[in-house]
Amino acid sequence: MNAEKHVLNVVWDDYKREMGPALKEVNKVPYERIIADLLSVGEFYYYTLNIGDSSINNFHENILRLHGIKKYPWHLSEIISLIHPEDIPFVIEAERLAINKLREIGWAHKMNLKSSYCFRMRTGDGTYQLFHHQALTIKEDESGKMVEAINIHTNIQHITAINSYTVLISGISPRTDFYQIGLKPELMLKPSLPQSLTKRELEILKLIAQGHSSNEIADLLFLSSLTVRTHRKNILRKTEAKNGSDLVKRCIEWGLI
Template sequence: MADDTLEENPQTKLLTGVWATRSELFAKRKTELAQFRVDELVSSVFSNGPFYHYVFDVFDLDLFYVSQNVGNIHDLDPETLTFHDILNQIHPDDMDFVARAEATAIQFFQQKLGVEKIKDYKVSYCFRARVKGGTYHLFNHQAIVLTTDPEGGIGKALNVHTDISHLTDKNNYRLSLIGMNGEPSYLDIKVDDSAGHRQPSRPVFTEREITVIKLVAEGLTSAEIGRELSLSEYTVKNHRKRILKKADCQNMSQLVASCITEGLI
């Protein structure tokens, strides 16, 4: 599930250039992150595998907070780490997709959702990144805007990167905008797609089925899920059968991998 080591670094200007050409969407100064506990928000973000997180300021790409686990995954020193050090871990062949995914997300907010909704969405897509030892694993990227300036420009953002190579090595090269606070979600978006014609994605699964999938992804057995949800083991097994049939998947591992890459969980 890992590619051969590559010596070249990705063209990070592809991504930073996207932000530079759409400067009207971003804050013109530093924004404050008052009374906010990063770890509490991270605990609410789904991650199934080794992960790290960081907060950066889009104004000057300065890192505000970095979790220590970045050293275990990328062999980088969190004390001296820069935002560009993180970008340099992205597979050179995936950098163009990352830039286009960011551009498509921005277009969505500008043309369809409204920039005032930007803090109500989680942006999700996948890319390959270099890990300790020099090989490449598939990572799920999740981003949440934390602060905006008085004009609504994006300030600080939280990024969570989860190694999902134990689940799949297949990237669908799609973008998902996952609604929070009651907002509708837009899943499996083709990058560079026209935002104006995209409709909210109707959930494939019920809320209970999504909960079951998340618990399966966390490694719980049907009996343990039953105890967690106050259901019989028989009922949980029936849920699992219906879920697999709906998703047209052969097993739960395939299902979980599909749900993560599509941004469903």
Template sequence: MTTDLQKLHNIWLETRAHQNTDYPMIGFDNLTNAVISTGPFYYYVIDFYDMSLSHVNGDIEGIHGLDPAVVTFNDILLTIHPDDVDFVANAESFINRFFRERIATEKLLSYKMNYSFRSRMKNGEYVLLNHQAIMLSIDTDGRSGKSLNIHTRIDHMSSLNTRKISLIGLNGEPSFLNMSLPEKALASFSKREIQILKLIAEGLSNSEIAEKLFIATITVKKHRQNILEKTDCKNITQLINQCTLQGLI
């Protein structure tokens, strides 16, 4: 397994269910018809407990050239463009953190995850796919069980990946649309910077933050500057807006 794919697996290993989970009997064709984008598509159910696949739609063969009877999750992951694997890993990590910090456990099954990436077709060409996923089951600790994943060709609509993530609320839940993913910022915030970021969002001044954290005011100023540089934000207002969308605060 490549290093990039191992990064993806590590994310799911951290959040997968600790025991096998069941889901209600559903009509997958009816469900996918309600959520897919316009274009050729296929779907499958991934069980994060053991990374096994079920209900693999036969159209995966026409799109990727993969036999639905024997295809594995790694086979599908290997179709992702090498330059997009890191984005997919960061998107999955972001979604897991957003759900953990912003969405109540009992609401997790009422969201559709959505983002796009380039993927290799049967003829070897890379085109833009839209990835949609709906969690079908979670374990008693709220960890990922089974998920319905739907991949739709959207290259007839666009060849440019906006690298936006949307979490679409179902059953009346609120949606979080077109969220940006500044990958370097997500990867490089220290624990202290997160503390300071949250206190900034609460409206505390540098001196108030310094007093609360028992550090020097000049240290707080340095952390603020580092945070702005890491996020490419011009001011605190832009910083707070961006980090709120990402679920960091």
């Protein structure tokens, strides 16, 4: 197949030294670790993206049903065609900001840094619904150039239809990075977070969003269950959330997860 162009090439072509065709792979794909870090708040699918030619493969079967398509796409341009046209400019700028932040942090850490943001996509019933996009580099070549990424799309329309227009760069264990980059604050319909969350509270918040109970979070973070429950109460109080579901909704709208 001949290489095709797509709108993100206007961004990626500026980073050819860091992003390009695969040479000899030097790492195995940590799929179990990646799936464990999913935002578990709705139906999702994933696929792997070859950075060099934008071909895609290794699909989760949900992609067919969620988007009402009959065959698996082979190129990123087919995924982009499902995005609401009005959201394309945001997606281009979000991708540019995400890559710039990864470069600023250091490309050596790219396999432990996840970028995420939201946009609307066409679904099987013909409507556009809000999806949460997560991307993580999973393969590099001998020179350290990123050659393959996994993209995870989760339908969050049942939680909120409000896009925070925020790019989030977060660390994957052992890194604990957390960077929010707001693109269109004038379009954010929710007020600012009433009180800032601590680094530990943000860590617990991410695990709450993944569906973990307080006891499970305690085991994962080597904390007592009482400590986790105290943090959870403080998070609910600071975010003015009524319960766990309301907490996830508010934090998506604030661009915290």
